[in-house]
Amino acid sequence: MTTSSNQPVPDSSTVQADMLEFLAKRTGTAWAADADVFGSGGLSSLFAMELVVHLETSYGIAIRGGDLRLENFRTVRRMAALVDRLRQPAPGGSGGSGA
Amino acid sequence: MRDPVAAAASAVTALVGDRAADWDRTGRLPGDLVRRLGAAGQLAAQIPAKYGGPGWSSADNGEFTAHVGSLCGSLRSVMTSQGMAAWTVERLADPAQAAELLPRLASGDTAAVAFSEPQAGSDLSAIETTVTVDGDSLLLSGHKTWVTAADYADLILVVARMDEGGAVVAVDRTAPGVRVRRVAEPLGCRAAGHAEVRLHGVRLPLSRLLGGGRQPLSLLVTTALAYGRISVAWGCVGILRACVAAAVEHAGTRRQFGRPLGRHQLVARHLADLWTAEQIAARACEHASRCWDEHDAGLVPAIVLAKYVSATHAAKGAAAAVQVLASAGARDGHVVARAYRDAKLMEIIEGSDEVCQLILADHALRQG
Numbered sequence: 360m361t362t363s364s365n366q367p368v369p370d371s372s373t374v375q376a377d378m379l380e381f382l383a384k385r386t387g388t389a390w391a392a393d394a395d396v397f398g399s400g401g402l403s404s405l406f407a408m409e410l411v412v413h414l415e416t417s418y419g420i421a422i423r424g425g426d427l428r429l430e431n432f433r434t435v436r437r438m439a440a441l442v443d444r445l446r447q448p449a450p451g452g453s454g455g456s457g458a
Numbered sequence: 459m460r461d462p463v464a465a466a467a468s469a470v471t472a473l474v475g476d477r478a479a480d481w482d483r484t485g486r487l488p489g490d491l492v493r494r495l496g497a498a499g500q501l502a503a504q505i506p507a508k509y510g511g512p513g514w515s516s517a518d519n520g521e522f523t524a525h526v527g528s529l530c531g532s533l534r535s536v537m538t539s540q541g542m543a544a545w546t547v548e549r550l551a552d553p554a555q556a557a558e559l560l561p562r563l564a565s566g567d568t569a570a571v572a573f574s575e576p577q578a579g580s581d582l583s584a585i586e587t588t589v590t591v592d593g594d595s596l597l598l599s600g601h602k603t604w605v606t607a608a609d610y611a612d613l614i615l616v617v618a619r620m621d622e623g624g625a626v627v628a629v630d631r632t633a634p635g636v637r638v639r640r641v642a643e644p645l646g647c648r649a650a651g652h653a654e655v656r657l658h659g660v661r662l663p664l665s666r667l668l669g670g671g672r673q674p675l676s677l678l679v680t681t682a683l684a685y686g687r688i689s690v691a692w693g694c695v696g697i698l699r700a701c702v703a704a705a706v707e708h709a710g711t712r713r714q715f716g717r718p719l720g721r722h723q724l725v726a727r728h729l730a731d732l733w734t735a736e737q738i739a740a741r742a743c744e745h746a747s748r749c750w751d752e753h754d755a756g757l758v759p760a761i762v763l764a765k766y767v768s769a770t771h772a773a774k775g776a777a778a779a780v781q782v783l784a785s786a787g788a789r790d791g792h793v794v795a796r797a798y799r800d801a802k803l804m805e806i807i808e809g810s811d812e813v814c815q816l817i818l819a820d821h822a823l824r825q826g
Binding site for chain 2: 381385386387402403405406407408409410412413415416423424425426427428429
């Protein structure tokens, strides 16, 4: 997927709010921004892939290689931080393709 | 089908000809056939154009996979392995690794992905194959079983344990310490090159660790299997299409008790169920491919659903087709006999029916 330059850039708090809404909708549970969503009683690793796809398509980023660590998805705050970081154009970074 | 897909499908039909039965009986695909399809990028047609691949959508590649699956389940299995390897690289590798490996996989090099071990089948958290960093290189040891297409593969992607997490390591088959041995006489997809892979202190450059490694094992496996499962599911649609064609042809021409078989109600019911099975499996696959192409977050359950629905229907449908053809189809090599054996294997690989059921039940419970 190509990051579109005319796409509005959400700030971190918007990403957090969006992700909390997404998680609540998909899991039927309300989460705090710093809750460990993969901790005990949390989400399955299958859901991790769903999260990856959702983050990529919602924010026009490609989460590949070394960024694909559970640490980056453990809390909504960390997801927002990952989105922030990947939205910065990385020298030599790959835009990647979707899915 | 779009034109390039239809053209590729006709070309494969011509390449396979009437030889799939022989390949099934001898347990081998011609090496030049695999290379030729690989060089045309058709073993992994979703490799993006920027890496030299055809860049097909999942929907297009799915229809193509079903077509190949209707001709030869073994060749389709080799495609599944190649596509899964390419997808795993695309997803997990860093840009430099992708730029090195994907053009190879789009231009003739073949690949397999090694998950299972003697003590780790459905429970891949139990894998023991381990990769460590030793100075400025990697050291990989372990024992993988039932690696589809490994006997044809130039490159084997090995799922391993690394510290507290997991890793995928890209291993050239010719690396010292790698030994590949064919599985003797597999039940189905007999020419798909299933093999066991032994890795004895294989030393590799650090660059062979996709994305730097230490990713969660379950996420690695889920990611790789996403492609494997949707590909197997489409392959099962192909099995069903071959069975519908064979059963309809036979039931329409063979006469018993003064009328065509298909005009006997008990045989007609087999035909109705078989046709229905193909339609159900195709719809489930189309839905999963649409989720894939539209980057829908509901992709994972859609894929597991497609795999489960298609494999179970293919197994039932193939059994019905053998029943309709009876003695006309009851010999090794015959399209319905191959379908019967191949489909049974499809209920086992890339997540058995039972593993799929557990995932789907978990999904249903979480949806509340």
